[in-house]
Amino acid sequence: MTESVPGIWQALLQSGEAMATEADYEHGYSRRLRDDLVRMVSFRLGSEIHAVPIRKVREITRCFAVTMVPRTRGYIRGVGTLRGELIPVLCLASRLGLPAAEVSRRSRVLVVQIDSDVFGLLVDEVLDVVSLEPESLREPPSVLGGAGSVSRDFVFALARKEGNLLIVLNLATVVDPEDFVAPEWRKGPGER
Amino acid sequence: MTSQLTAISEIQDLVEAFSRSLLQIESERSEGGESDPDLVNAAFRAVHTLKGIASMVEVDELVVMSHELENCLDDIRLGKRLLDTASLDLLFAAVELYTASLAHAVDPSRPVPDVSSFLSRLKETGAAQAAPTSTEEEVSLDWLHEDVRSVLTEYEEFRLRENIGNGKGIYSIHVSFDLLDVDGGIERLKTKLKTLGEVLTYLPSADASRDDRIDLDILVGSANEFDLLRETLKGEAASIERLNTGGPSVAHEAAVPAARARESTRPERASAAGGVSHQSAPTAASARAGDASEMTAVSLESEQQSKVAPSPAAAPAPGAAPPPQSIRSVVQTVRVELSRLDALMNLVGELRVIQGDFARTISRAEDTLRTVPEVKMLHHQTRQMARRIDELRDRILDVRMVPVGQMFDTLARVVRKLSREHGKDVRLVVSGEQTELDKLIVEELSDPLMHMIRNAIDHGIESVDRRSAAGKSLTGKITLTARQRGNSVEIRVEDDGAGMDWLALRERAVLKDLVSQEEAEVMTASEALRLIFAPGFSTLDDLSQSSGRGVGMDVVKTNIMRLSGQIDVESEVGRGTTFRLTLPVTLAIIQALVIKGGDQMFCVPLGSVLESLMFDRSEIETIEGFEVISLRSEALPIVYLDRIFGLPPVSKDGQLYVIVVGLAEHRVGLVVDDLLEQKDVVIKPLGPGLDMVPGVAGATEIGAGKTVLLLDLAAIVSDAVRDFGAGDRRRMEVVRT
Numbered sequence: 035m036t037e038s039v040p041g042i043w044q045a046l047l048q049s050g051e052a053m054a055t056e057a058d059y060e061h062g063y064s065r066r067l068r069d070d071l072v073r074m075v076s077f078r079l080g081s082e083i084h085a086v087p088i089r090k091v092r093e094i095t096r097c098f099a100v101t102m103v104p105r106t107r108g109y110i111r112g113v114g115t116l117r118g119e120l121i122p123v124l125c126l127a128s129r130l131g132l133p134a135a136e137v138s139r140r141s142r143v144l145v146v147q148i149d150s151d152v153f154g155l156l157v158d159e160v161l162d163v164v165s166l167e168p169e170s171l172r173e174p175p176s177v178l179g180g181a182g183s184v185s186r187d188f189v190f191a192l193a194r195k196e197g198n199l200l201i202v203l204n205l206a207t208v209v210d211p212e213d214f215v216a217p218e219w220r221k222g223p224g225e226r
Numbered sequence: 227m228t229s230q231l232t233a234i235s236e237i238q239d240l241v242e243a244f245s246r247s248l249l250q251i252e253s254e255r256s257e258g259g260e261s262d263p264d265l266v267n268a269a270f271r272a273v274h275t276l277k278g279i280a281s282m283v284e285v286d287e288l289v290v291m292s293h294e295l296e297n298c299l300d301d302i303r304l305g306k307r308l309l310d311t312a313s314l315d316l317l318f319a320a321v322e323l324y325t326a327s328l329a330h331a332v333d334p335s336r337p338v339p340d341v342s343s344f345l346s347r348l349k350e351t352g353a354a355q356a357a358p359t360s361t362e363e364e365v366s367l368d369w370l371h372e373d374v375r376s377v378l379t380e381y382e383e384f385r386l387r388e389n390i391g392n393g394k395g396i397y398s399i400h401v402s403f404d405l406l407d408v409d410g411g412i413e414r415l416k417t418k419l420k421t422l423g424e425v426l427t428y429l430p431s432a433d434a435s436r437d438d439r440i441d442l443d444i445l446v447g448s449a450n451e452f453d454l455l456r457e458t459l460k461g462e463a464a465s466i467e468r469l470n471t472g473g474p475s476v477a478h479e480a481a482v483p484a485a486r487a488r489e490s491t492r493p494e495r496a497s498a499a500g501g502v503s504h505q506s507a508p509t510a511a512s513a514r515a516g517d518a519s520e521m522t523a524v525s526l527e528s529e530q531q532s533k534v535a536p537s538p539a540a541a542p543a544p545g546a547a548p549p550p551q552s553i554r555s556v557v558q559t560v561r562v563e564l565s566r567l568d569a570l571m572n573l574v575g576e577l578r579v580i581q582g583d584f585a586r587t588i589s590r591a592e593d594t595l596r597t598v599p600e601v602k603m604l605h606h607q608t609r610q611m612a613r614r615i616d617e618l619r620d621r622i623l624d625v626r627m628v629p630v631g632q633m634f635d636t637l638a639r640v641v642r643k644l645s646r647e648h649g650k651d652v653r654l655v656v657s658g659e660q661t662e663l664d665k666l667i668v669e670e671l672s673d674p675l676m677h678m679i680r681n682a683i684d685h686g687i688e689s690v691d692r693r694s695a696a697g698k699s700l701t702g703k704i705t706l707t708a709r710q711r712g713n714s715v716e717i718r719v720e721d722d723g724a725g726m727d728w729l730a731l732r733e734r735a736v737l738k739d740l741v742s743q744e745e746a747e748v749m750t751a752s753e754a755l756r757l758i759f760a761p762g763f764s765t766l767d768d769l770s771q772s773s774g775r776g777v778g779m780d781v782v783k784t785n786i787m788r789l790s791g792q793i794d795v796e797s798e799v800g801r802g803t804t805f806r807l808t809l810p811v812t813l814a815i816i817q818a819l820v821i822k823g824g825d826q827m828f829c830v831p832l833g834s835v836l837e838s839l840m841f842d843r844s845e846i847e848t849i850e851g852f853e854v855i856s857l858r859s860e861a862l863p864i865v866y867l868d869r870i871f872g873l874p875p876v877s878k879d880g881q882l883y884v885i886v887v888g889l890a891e892h893r894v895g896l897v898v899d900d901l902l903e904q905k906d907v908v909i910k911p912l913g914p915g916l917d918m919v920p921g922v923a924g925a926t927e928i929g930a931g932k933t934v935l936l937l938d939l940a941a942i943v944s945d946a947v948r949d950f951g952a953g954d955r956r957r958m959e960v961v962r963t
Contacts, residue, residue: 101933102826103912104871105919113916113935115927118576120910151914211915219920 071165075144076200077157079127079135084157084201085164085193092145092152094160097137105219109134111156121145122214123154129208130188146205153209164200166193171202232561233283234328237276241324242632244272248317249638251309256653263303263385263424269317270299276324285331287341288324294345295320298352304384312351319344321639369470374429382427389424389447396426397455399444401464408440411462415444418458423448445469564665567626571815574619575908579927581612586929623812626666630708630717631659633672637679641704644683651701652687654679658708663715664812667789671717671809674782678719678805679704681778686723686803696800698722713817714791714833717807726797728754738763755795759783787940790816790831792888808833818907818936820928821885822900824873827934829907829926834939836886836893838901843880855884855895862886864895865946867937870921887943894943909936920945 074085075094100112100123109128114121123143128134135141140159145152171191190204247269254262277292295317301307326339367375367386378386389396399419403411412428419425426445448455452468459466585608588601595601634656645652663671687693687702694700705720732754735741740760741749757763761780786793791809810816810833818829819838839857846853846864854861864884868875876899884895907926911917923938 099931099933101925101935103916103919103922103935104873105921106916110916113912113925113933115925115931115933118572118579118927120913120925120933122913122916211918214915215918215920220918 071167072171074164074166074200074202076161076164076195077142077144078159078161079130079157080132082132082201083161083195083198084126084130084203086144086146086155086203086205088163090146090148090205092147095143095145095154097141097143097156100154105216106214107216110214114154116145116154119152121152121154123156124209126155126157126208130203131185146209148205148209151211155209164195166195166200166202170194230283231332233279234331235561237279237288237324238328240272240276240279241321241328242635244269244276244324245318245321245639246635247272248314248321249635249642252314252642255309255314263388266299266303266309270296270303273299285327287339288327288331291320291323291327291341291345294348298348301352304381305388307352316344316348316351318639318642319347377429378427385424386426386445386447389426392449394423394447394449395452396469397423397446397448397452397466398469399446399455399459399464399466400441401444401462402439402441403463404439412442415459415462415464418462419444419446422446422450422455422458562625564626567622570622571619571908572910574615574622575815575927578612578615578619579929581608581615582929584608585612619815623664623815626664626812627662628665628668629660629662630668630671630715631656633668633675634659634706634708636672637675637706640676640679641683644680645687645702648683649689650683650687651690652683652704653701654704654706656706661708661710661715662811663809666813667809670785670789671807674785674807675706675717675719677778677782679706682719682721682723682803686721686725688724692724710811711808713811715809715811717809718804719807720802720804722802725799725802726755726758727799728797731755731757735760735763752796755797758795759793784940784944787834789813790833792833792836813909815906815908816936818905818926819885820902820905820934821867821883821898822902823867823898824871825876825899826873827902827928827932828867828898828937829905829928829934830885830937830939832904834887836888839884839886839895841882841884843882846882857886857893857895860893862893862895863946864897865942866897867942868899870942870946885939887939892943892947894946896939896942907934907936 073088075088075091076083076085078084095116098114098116100114102112103110103122109125111123111125114123125135126144135156135158137156138158141156142160143154143156144160145154147153171193174186174189174192188204188208189201191202193200193202247265250262251265251269254265273292273295277289277296280288280292298307298313298316302309302313307313323339323341323344326337327341330336330338367383370386375383386396401411401415416425424447426447429443429445430440446455452466456466585605588604588608591601592605638654638656641652641654682704683702687704688696688698690700693702703722705718707716707718707720709716728751732741732746732749735754735757736743736746740757740763746754758779759782763780783793786807786809789809790813791807793808794806795803796806797803810831817832819832819835820827820829822828841855845855847855849861852863854863856862862884866875867873883898883901885898885901886893886895888894905928907928909924909926911924912919912922916922921938921942922935923941924936925933926936928934
């Protein structure tokens with residue numbers, strides 16, 4: 035019976051959902067299909083779909099007012115206060131080399147936490163929370179120098195989700211505090 | 227781990243108390259006065275308590291060292307060892323060693339202090355001294371009744387002999403206290419007696435005829451006349467007698483029963499407890515007697531200054547521990563990490579912002595709902611809330627405040643050490659130790675102050691020969707003064723040394739190529755003095771160990787600027803040099819000037835602003851490519867905030883606002899679009915990455931979610947000054963208008 039509908043199984047495996055089997059009917063629905071799925075927040079930057087691991091995302095908020103910080107790289111939108119906490123906000127699109135985002139009704143800030151530091155990432159639209167099985171993540175192609183228009187350094191992996199290409203970002207390289215200050219204003223070690 | 231850290235900071239306090247006692251002992255010695263035995267006691271107690279804490283957290287080297295020190299101090303207070311300069315040196319060395327040991331305990335990568343060589347030195351010095359008391363003739367105590375003598379501790383007996391040996395009269399004071407007021411009574415009496423002489427011992431009187439009173443006999447050694455003592459004790463329920471110490475075997479009737487009582491306190495208590503009919507009264511009385519003196523012992527402990535009061539119920543063996551409560555009494559404070567207070571401060575700041583938003587909403591509502599009485603009430607209530615929040619903020623600020631005295635003590639040790647190393651005789655006079663500053667500022671301040679003091683001893687105070695040749699007093703004086711002035715604290719470091727010759731400074735600056743000849747010629751005295759803050763300026767060529775490496779005062783200046791403070795110098799040849807530091811009371815909240823530049827709001831620490839002015843664009847002149855305006859007939863170079871930060875320039879019709887900032891010998895005007903308001907703001911760090919932006923020191927929230935950056939004026943101005951320097955070293959000539 036299972037062999038007759040392989041497509042459904044594939045789809046379910048991909049989505050991480052379970053379908054009742056004969057064993058389930060006998061023993062009850064206690065069995066979980068997979069427990070090693072990676073859950074990701076997917077979002078849109080221009081026409082591309084990107085994702086970051088959900089455990090790095092502390093919250094998703096509407097855009098809040100930020101203050102421009104001089105002498106920083108262009109992708110630093112500035113610093114804003116979210117419930118009393120100062121948070122640097124990055125325009126993720128410009129960081130990845132895409133055209134800078136324009137704030138719209140659908141724009142959101144992903145508040146991500148890397149170690150103990152908190153940063154805000156401006157995205158065009160938050161789409162979904164998806165579960166991906168680890169083996170479905172593919173290395174980004176090395177020849178093209180990246181995925182879509184994004185530099186390879188920033189890409190952790192590629193995945194397909196419902197026919198769409200999903201670019202899983204490497205937050206450690208995308209959010210690099212060493213790179214916030216504009217190069218001409220960086221000081222050598224020990225100078226400050 | 228935390229408990230060990232707590233223990234270590236307690237030990238640190240004790241080391242400081244120890245060091246304070248030593249400094250007091252030394253200053254009394256140098257003034258030639260009779261040294262107060264209480265000071266040695268205080269030092270002894272500090273070391274003893276320290277030993278206890280150290281053994282609890284198992285820091286062995288501290289335990290061993292404290293044990294030996296304790297013995298040494300005990301010998302000193304018992305007169306078995308002389309408190310001479312060599313011993314004092316050793317004791318001061320112990321302070322250093324303690325500090326090093328603590329540093330090692332906190333951070334094991336720090337060098338292991340050499341305790342063993344210190345201990346052997348301690349032993350050697352001890353052995354080198356022939357027991358001084360044995361060489362002198364023992365003062366006879368035969369006149370004292372055997373019963374009394376037998377209950378005196380070794381220390382009490384020693385003090386008694388000392389007092390007689392010094393020709394003091396010994397008085398016996400019989401006092402009676404109401405049971406309910408015995409603690410207060412003893413305390414009052416002690417304070418009075420302290421002015422007259424030394425309290426040698428307290429003996430509870432056996433004459434416990436009444437249930438509601440406690441009688442005590444107090445032995446006092448005093449050089450004062452009998453009448454004066456009697457006069458002082460007027461109003462107390464006390465009788466006083468002078469004991470005849472000359473004649474043999476004068477068994478004084480008052481002292482005898484007292485001693486008996488002292489011995490019999492325990493049995494009496496036991497038998498009273500055994501009785502049935504009279505049970506309550508005597509038990510209460512004698513129990514109270516015991517309690518009372520124990521309590522006194524505790525309160526004495528906490529004063530850290532007074533003598534160990536023997537507990538009559540269990541008189542301590544000579545040199546033995548003060549009661550174990552002493553540990554508890556030292557730990558009466560709660561230690562809080564600064565970060566926790568910062569968190570509280572942030573919360574209060576946010577609360578204030580929310581309150582502000584709230585108040586704005588209500589005042590908008592008032593526009594439309596003027597007739598609704600509740601709106602008016604709300605308005606009133608938010609005002610009250612604001613006041614409470616401000617009060618809360620002030621209270622939290624209070625907690626961060628520590629007196630500068632602790633830092634002054636450390637500096638006093640530095641003065642002592644350095645003046646000996648340099649063979650100069652220098653006295654440090656401090657005042658305003660109670661002045662309080664934010665803990666963080668105090669921490670950051672100690673290095674700059676240390677440097678200034680080193681400079682004063684190295685270069686300021688002359689050698690003894692020179693001083694005598696100049697007709698000055700041979701002992702050099704460094705005065706350290708702190709005082710609060712509104713929202714800031716002024717600290718002055720003054721020496722009465724050789725002073726600085728501004729003409730020589732000027733010449734030297736030319737030699738060092740810091741200024742041109744032409745620049746130098748138009749320099750005023752105060753400008754020339756400010757040259758010492760310029761990088762690469764050093765006043766002496768021979769580099770001594772502690773200062774004068776040419777990286778001195780510019781670093782001091784920068785550090786003070788970092789704290790939003792200012793430093794100024796005055797000096798007169800032959801009279802000395804004065805540095806004046808002005809610091810904000812706290813950094814958690816700073817007074818800021820909110821400005822506008824390049825269409826963006828910024829704030830600057832008000833403490834770093836010398837003045838702010840309004841100028842007309844037409845007053846700008848250009849000298850050698852640099853824009854300047856004339857301020858009190860001096861050329862003030864100006865820089866534009868919008869240009870510095872690459873912000874869009876705002877068209878200005880003619881009026882400019884200028885913030886005057888001082889850095890080293892330079893004054894620079896920072897041109898901004900507008901001056902908006904003065905405001906107390908809570909400053910937060912910008913976090914990783916953005917904290918590396920030069921020129922920005924932090925940010926604060928003003929009003930509804932509006933984040934405003936705080937400018938780092940020191941960085942901005944020093945960049946600007948560097949630019950001037952890169953273009954042309956020559957100084958802009960004075961513009962006459």
